Amino acid sequence: MKETPSQTAGPFLHIGLAPQVAGVEGVRDLGTQIIAPDTPGERIRIDGIIRDGAGDPVKDAMIEVWQADASGSHDPGLWGRISADFATGEWSFETIKPGAGQGAAPHLTLYILARGINIGLHTRLYFADEDNAADPVLARVPEPRRATLIAREKGGAYRFEIVLQGADETVFFDA
Template sequence: MVQKLEYLKETPSQTAGPYVHIGLAPGAAGFDIYENELGRDIAGPDAKGERIRVEGVVIDGTGSPIKDVMLETWQANAEGVYAHPEHDGEVEAGFSGWGRVITDFDSGEWGFDTVKPGAVMGRNGRMMAPHITLWIVARGINIGLNTRVYFEDEAEANAADPVLNVIEWERRRATLIAKRTERDGQVVYRFDIKLQGEDETVFFDI
């Protein structure tokens, strides 16, 4: 007698819901759970280089800010060294190069303080312009989105960056460039992320 095999159906995918903040960024969500919450201090007090703030909003296809986004950041220090054992060199005490922030539940604004990273060596032996990598998750996003923040005052380095040069259209490259301003004596880079529509931010499949 041949037994008929019954196969299980694929489990439905699920996007990151509103409760992701309680587990991953409870302090920012108003829950005092951890003494030292991961991802709040990216550079530490002893990091060299220019202190900066990066901020923006994540915008959906209708042009509205999304208010339940979580972003993770990854960057080198001012000398272009990552806090990772596979990378040569040492970083300053307290420099993690990694951060985690969530958007404001009312305005959708997000932001973090760090030091401006230096140029880093790419896998192909070519120098990459100073940049910060972002990973973005939110309700409605099945798979986290990866993008980069480059700096408008690094025009020469940006022009030679091997990743930026893969993007054919200049208008598309511009979606990865943060605008430099100053507020109350602090350097602020503005980087708004558009998920869909005109001038959609470039995302990377990594």
């Protein structure tokens, strides 16, 4: 059997994936908080924006986050969904800094959905203040492009700008 082919999530993805954001009553949102108040770990905020090949913000985008806990384990792991702001395209979320695990530097796995994206884009977010030297995935990334995967502290949060296309294009994975 062959895998069912992908199709774009389209501009109305919030109705199904974040109904409260779309203004649909009756079904509650999943993944609005990545962490619970008692989740162990260092609280961090990550903010950013997604830009298209013309430099315009992608205001209808949704980002799904999948990450290890503070000990580096994905059992059960932490998951959440963040919608870009409809007016500005900016997004922001709170989580904990994941631990290193199985030779990997601390990182978040991100899955990006939006109108015009025909198959969801998979990328990773690493941290500038961690030791990333031995990470096997970063090692596969040509050195000039590694910076596209590294969030840097700015104003009390980590800033991570995702560029879908063109100069400074974020590295997207096929895994």
